[in-house]
Amino acid sequence: MRVKKFILADIQKIAETEVDFQRAYKYRINVCCSSGCIPLGALNLLKTFEKLIKEQDVAEECLVARTGCVGTCSAGPVVVVESGGYIYQNVTPEKAKKIVIDHIVLGLPVKSLLYESKVFLKKQHRLVLRNAGKIDPYRIEDYIATGGYSALVKCLTRKSPQEVIDEIRISGLRGRGGAGFPTARKWSFVARDHRSPKYIIANLDEGDPGVFANRTLAEADPHALIEGLLIAGYAIGAEKAFIYTRAEYPLAIDILEKAIKKSEELNILGKNVLGTTLNFDVELRLGAGAFVAGEETAIIASVEGRRAMPRPRPPYPATSGLWGKPTVIQNVETLANIPLIIQNGGTWFSKIGTPKCTGTKCFSLTGKINNPGLIEVPMGIPLREVIFDIGRGIPDNRKLKAALIGGPSGGCLPDILLDSSIDYESLETVGAIMGSGGIVVIDDQSCIIDTAKFFIDFCVSESCGKCTPCRVGLLKIKEILEKIIQGNGRIEDVELLSKLSTFISETSLCGLGQTAPNPVLTTLRYFKKEYLEHLYENFCTANKCFKKKEILRIG
Amino acid sequence: MDDEPIELIIDGIQVSAVHDATILEVAKQYGIYIPTLCDLEGLTSFSGCRLCLVEIRGSPKLYPACTTPVTSGMEIITNSEKLKEYRKICLSLLLSERTHVCSVCIANNNCELQDLSNKLGVDHVSFERNWTKHTIDSGHDFLVIDRNRCILCTRCIRVCQEIEGAHTLDLKNRGKDSQITIDFDALWGDSCSCTACRKCAKVCPTGAIYIEDELISKTKDKNVVSFLLKRRMYK
Amino acid sequence: MSENKKPTLAIIWFSGCSGCHMSFLDIDEVLMELAKKVQLVYSPLIDVKDFPNQVMITLIEGAVTNEEQLSMLKRVRAGTDILVALGDCAVTGNVAALRNAEIDGDFAVLKRAYVDTSYHNPQIPKGVPKLLKRVYPLHEKTTVDYYVPGCPPTSDNILYVLTELLAGRAPQMEKISKFG
Ligand SMILES: Cc1cc2nc3c(=O)[nH]c(=O)nc-3n(C[C@H](O)[C@H](O)[C@H](O)COP(=O)(O)O)c2cc1C
Ligand code: SF4
Ligand code: SF4
Ligand code: SF4
Ligand code: FES
Numbered sequence: 001m002r003v004k005k006f007i008l009a010d011i012q013k014i015a016e017t018e019v020d021f022q023r024a025y026k027y028r029i030n031v032c033c034s035s036g037c038i039p040l041g042a043l044n045l046l047k048t049f050e051k052l053i054k055e056q057d058v059a060e061e062c063l064v065a066r067t068g069c070v071g072t073c074s075a076g077p078v079v080v081v082e083s084g085g086y087i088y089q090n091v092t093p094e095k096a097k098k099i100v101i102d103h104i105v106l107g108l109p110v111k112s113l114l115y116e117s118k119v120f121l122k123k124q125h126r127l128v129l130r131n132a133g134k135i136d137p138y139r140i141e142d143y144i145a146t147g148g149y150s151a152l153v154k155c156l157t158r159k160s161p162q163e164v165i166d167e168i169r170i171s172g173l174r175g176r177g178g179a180g181f182p183t184a185r186k187w188s189f190v191a192r193d194h195r196s197p198k199y200i201i202a203n204l205d206e207g208d209p210g211v212f213a214n215r216t217l218a219e220a221d222p223h224a225l226i227e228g229l230l231i232a233g234y235a236i237g238a239e240k241a242f243i244y245t246r247a248e249y250p251l252a253i254d255i256l257e258k259a260i261k262k263s264e265e266l267n268i269l270g271k272n273v274l275g276t277t278l279n280f281d282v283e284l285r286l287g288a289g290a291f292v293a294g295e296e297t298a299i300i301a302s303v304e305g306r307r308a309m310p311r312p313r314p315p316y317p318a319t320s321g322l323w324g325k326p327t328v329i330q331n332v333e334t335l336a337n338i339p340l341i342i343q344n345g346g347t348w349f350s351k352i353g354t355p356k357c358t359g360t361k362c363f364s365l366t367g368k369i370n371n372p373g374l375i376e377v378p379m380g381i382p383l384r385e386v387i388f389d390i391g392r393g394i395p396d397n398r399k400l401k402a403a404l405i406g407g408p409s410g411g412c413l414p415d416i417l418l419d420s421s422i423d424y425e426s427l428e429t430v431g432a433i434m435g436s437g438g439i440v441v442i443d444d445q446s447c448i449i450d451t452a453k454f455f456i457d458f459c460v461s462e463s464c465g466k467c468t469p470c471r472v473g474l475l476k477i478k479e480i481l482e483k484i485i486q487g488n489g490r491i492e493d494v495e496l497l498s499k500l501s502t503f504i505s506e507t508s509l510c511g512l513g514q515t516a517p518n519p520v521l522t523t524l525r526y527f528k529k530e531y532l533e534h535l536y537e538n539f540c541t542a543n544k545c546f547k548k549k550e551i552l553r554i555g
Numbered sequence: 556m557d558d559e560p561i562e563l564i565i566d567g568i569q570v571s572a573v574h575d576a577t578i579l580e581v582a583k584q585y586g587i588y589i590p591t592l593c594d595l596e597g598l599t600s601f602s603g604c605r606l607c608l609v610e611i612r613g614s615p616k617l618y619p620a621c622t623t624p625v626t627s628g629m630e631i632i633t634n635s636e637k638l639k640e641y642r643k644i645c646l647s648l649l650l651s652e653r654t655h656v657c658s659v660c661i662a663n664n665n666c667e668l669q670d671l672s673n674k675l676g677v678d679h680v681s682f683e684r685n686w687t688k689h690t691i692d693s694g695h696d697f698l699v700i701d702r703n704r705c706i707l708c709t710r711c712i713r714v715c716q717e718i719e720g721a722h723t724l725d726l727k728n729r730g731k732d733s734q735i736t737i738d739f740d741a742l743w744g745d746s747c748s749c750t751a752c753r754k755c756a757k758v759c760p761t762g763a764i765y766i767e768d769e770l771i772s773k774t775k776d777k778n779v780v781s782f783l784l785k786r787r788m789y790k
Numbered sequence: 791m792s793e794n795k796k797p798t799l800a801i802i803w804f805s806g807c808s809g810c811h812m813s814f815l816d817i818d819e820v821l822m823e824l825a826k827k828v829q830l831v832y833s834p835l836i837d838v839k840d841f842p843n844q845v846m847i848t849l850i851e852g853a854v855t856n857e858e859q860l861s862m863l864k865r866v867r868a869g870t871d872i873l874v875a876l877g878d879c880a881v882t883g884n885v886a887a888l889r890n891a892e893i894d895g896d897f898a899v900l901k902r903a904y905v906d907t908s909y910h911n912p913q914i915p916k917g918v919p920k921l922l923k924r925v926y927p928l929h930e931k932t933t934v935d936y937y938v939p940g941c942p943p944t945s946d947n948i949l950y951v952l953t954e955l956l957a958g959r960a961p962q963m964e965k966i967s968k969f970g
Contacts, residue, residue: 040590089740120779174594270689290729307725307726311602312600312602312619312622312623314623314624341606380563386736410607460731461730462730463729463730463731464729464730464733465726465728465730465731465732465733466601466602466603466707467602467603467604467605467647468603468604468605468606468648468649469605470644470649470706471652471730471731471733472648472649472652472731473653474647474650474683475652475685475730476651476683479682479683496681499644500644503644504643506616506617506641507605507608507617507641507645508605509603509619544574592891599917615884621834650969654888654891654968655969656878656884656885656887656888657940657941657969657970658878658884658885658969658970659880660970661883664970669968669970672967672968672969673965673966673968673969674964674965675964675967676963676964677967678881678930678936678937678938678939678963678967679875679881679882679927679934679939680882680939681929684882684883684887684890686887686888686890688891688892711897736932748887787930
């Protein structure tokens with residue numbers, strides 16, 4: 001039997017067939033089966049729904065599908081009934097029955113079970129998460145039906161590699177992995193290089209605690225990532241990409257593996273992609289899960305089979321990356337934006353967000369907040385709107401003390417700075433970073449020094465140990481903070497902390513050490529009063545400290 | 556084009572260098588002193604100790620001299636007040652990380668960490684010291700490792716892998732828990748890859764690896780690497 | 791110049807081995823010169839009960855290991871202009887501080903010294919000053935003005951530091967401050 005070789009025109013055909021197939025159904029029940037909802041019984045729920053529609057004899061008009069994350073993780077398991085986007089929260093098998101009978105059979109949405117979602121979704125702007133919770137990540141057809149792979153087709157038929165890069169340049173897209181480096185510029189470096197082979201690495205390490213945007217993305221819409229990689233490969237002349245992720249993401253790995261396999265079957269990956277001259281392979285690489293393994297030179301070491309330890313740059317990966325070859329390393333969210341930009345044009349994209357910071361950004365909202373979860377907002381939105389509108393504020397009517405933005409090495413911002421806009425430059429001025437998009441909300445029940453110590457602890461245990469400032473310096477910061485918390489701090493410690501923090505950020509080898517002191521630097525900047533209260537008055541506003549006092553120092 | 560010498564300035568002195576040379580190499584050539592600990596001529600650079608950081612005019616960042624290649628027109632400052640201060644902090648951190656009691660250390664008077672502290676004026680350590688109890692392995696016939704004095708410069712690992720070709724030594728764990736490990740966490744006496752060539756003991760800058768019953772001043776020999784490399788070239 | 795107009799000097803010995811004092815005495819004949827310039831108001835060799843007030847320079851040998859030393863340190867700091875940590879024990883904790891590696895280091899050393907190694911009547915003595923949980927270098931418990939590391943510091947270094955201080959200059963320790 002001859003294996004069918006798919007060509008460019010087949011994408012359109014697949015899309016049409018799938019759209020027709022889906023149109024035959026009046027309802028579609030999307031059961032969120034992502035890492036958040038599965039532990040709450042989502043897979044069982046999926047089976048229940050499948051059984052129920054048969055029992056109720058509505059299988060002809062209702063499709064049940066498993067999807068990725070909707071974003072309202074605190075309300076899981078979550079089920080969405082289309083059309084209309086009715087989000088049902090905390091669904092149990094009993095509630096499932098009610099939903100099927102009332103909503104599907106009788107056409108009456110079950111108001112009492114609906115998720116109060118107005119602001120949560122309205123203030124968001126879901127671009128990279130456009131398909132999250134809407135399509136089945138295991139079915140490539142579902143992705144293609146929403147316009148998937150049409151950007152690739154457009155590139156292969158109507159755009160030269162340089163035109164692709166130009167389109168990205170016009171869009172103003174900047175890396176979403178933390179540093180915000182212009183993506184088009186990175187690509188041009190490598191495109192200009194005439195050595196081969198060249199490589200692309202999709203960075204799906206995501207080691208920040210409490211951050212799960214990239215994982216969610218990969219679990220919900222794996223083909224957007226693969227399409228982004230393909231377009232990047234076409235633009236820079238690479239034939240091989242690695243998706244670097246951690247072994248702790250079993251679901252994402254499974255979904256990606258199957259997606260890669262399916263794409264290969266459809267000739268979207270492999271030799272002569274869709275009948276063109278492009279060759280492109282994607283391989284999954286698993287790391288053991290260390291925060292530092294997300295740093296680009298550490299990824300390179302890890303993919304090459306060595307210990308994930310950063311090395312100094314220059315040389316940058318663009319000139320000497322994987323096995324010394326030109327390499328582009330890109331965050332998963334950055335890559336998922338690519339197909340959209342090609343589809344809709346760079347100009348369209350550049351109008352979203354702010355002029356210098358275009359597009360959207362995903363954030364994981366956690367901590368003391370009513371509505372935690374994964375959100376996507378336009379760049380430039382004020383932090384206050386994210387916390388109080390989308391996140392619906394602090395539980396129990398407590399006061400917000402600080403918001404830590406940028407993950408464990410982000411900055412602790414006080415209430416008065418919440419109106420600053422979320423973009424790379426504004427965040428830097430106030431001492432925070434975009435990082436990979438973690439926002440942790442801290443209420444007035446927490447001691448700010450204890451909070452800073454919590455994040456320093458994380459960096460101490462995640463430091464790779466290569467360079468002195470990060471390995472030992474952070475440990476010393478931790479010890480000093482511990483002493484202050486126990487009530488054994490010295491007045492000079494404030495000075496020492498600030499000197500040591502600046503030293504560590506200026507002398508560390510990689511981004512981990514360079515940013516790790518941020519929580520200390522920003523709390524010293526915005527909450528100095530609390531440090532002084534601890535030191536001079538043995539007073540802690542949150543009444544948490546001084547449990548282990550020792551002999552006081554003299555003189 | 557690559558053969559043309561590069562012109563640059565180090566501490567106000569006009570110098571010229573070959574393509575691909577590092578700041579440290581050029582400075583050495585011109586007798587300009589930049590302190591180093593992890594770097595050792597002949598081994599690949601590691602850039603971990605951060606003692607060799609220098610300033611480049613026009614950039615707010617600091618650059619490790621041991622790995623940063625020179626470029627034409629660079630203006631390098633190796634001894635600003637800030638750098639001096641930072642080097643002292645760096646040494647203080649190393650001294651406080653593990654148990655360094657020089658008076659009872661085998662490497663007393665023959666230790667690069669001790670020497671540098673002296674040279675750069677570290678007269679006390681303002682951080683509280685950690686008094687560690689890491690394992691000491693003295694099971695080998697004559698090689699001993701005392702991890703309480705290790706500064707994780709990885710010279711031993713690199714010399715073992717790159718010069719001897721045995722790759723007996725490597726790192727395990729991470730961060731403050733990083734340790735030099737032998738084979739797959741074996742005792743040195745049980746190692747099946749160690750050739751007992753002693754190079755690790757020769758290049759270890761501190762009293763962490765030493766040879767039992769041998770004067771440390773006799774053991775230490777930093778130049779063994781460049782000596783061997785030169786010999787091998789002559790072949 | 792009358793005796794009491796001369797600058798005053800005090801030397802104290804905490805938990806150290808007295809090696810720093812020996813090194814001090816090793817200044818040899820120059821000691822005579824020094825004696826002309828300063829008045830020694832407190833030292834292990836001088837029979838004064840209380841630490842005087844307004845001492846210009848105090849050299850402290852040894853680490854802080856017990857409560858008595860801690861209160862003495864407080865007294866010294868209050869009565870001294872320029873406090874100098876003399877020798878590695880005062881500067882780093884040195885050998886005495888090796889017990890810090892044990893969680894119950896204070897108990898462990900007492901047990902080792904008075905119980906494990908004693909044949910007759912092994913018991914931890916009462917009435918001696920209570921040991922602190924940890925051993926501290928001076929600057930962890932008070933403000934120190936100058937540090938003269940070394941085990942012991944060379945007599946040249948000690949002389950240099952004293953000469954500079956007496957001349958009203960700050961000693962520069964670069965290149966001469968060797969631990970161990
Ligand atoms: C300690 C550390 C951890 C990082 N972790 C990640 C990560 O988990 N995911 C990621 O995309 N980038 C991470 N980065 C940033 C990468 O080094 C790199 O800048 C990024 O992947 C580039 O892609 P972008 O231009 O699309 O942002 C990390 C950087 C550092 C210093
Ligand atoms: S900054 Fe920290 S994580 Fe980065 S290389 Fe240095 S020790 Fe490793
Ligand atoms: S290794 Fe060097 S610095 Fe450490 S105790 Fe020995 S002599 Fe001192
Ligand atoms: S044992 Fe010696 S050579 Fe090896 S890393 Fe430690 S200090 Fe460096
Ligand atoms: S010598 Fe350059 S970092 Fe150690």
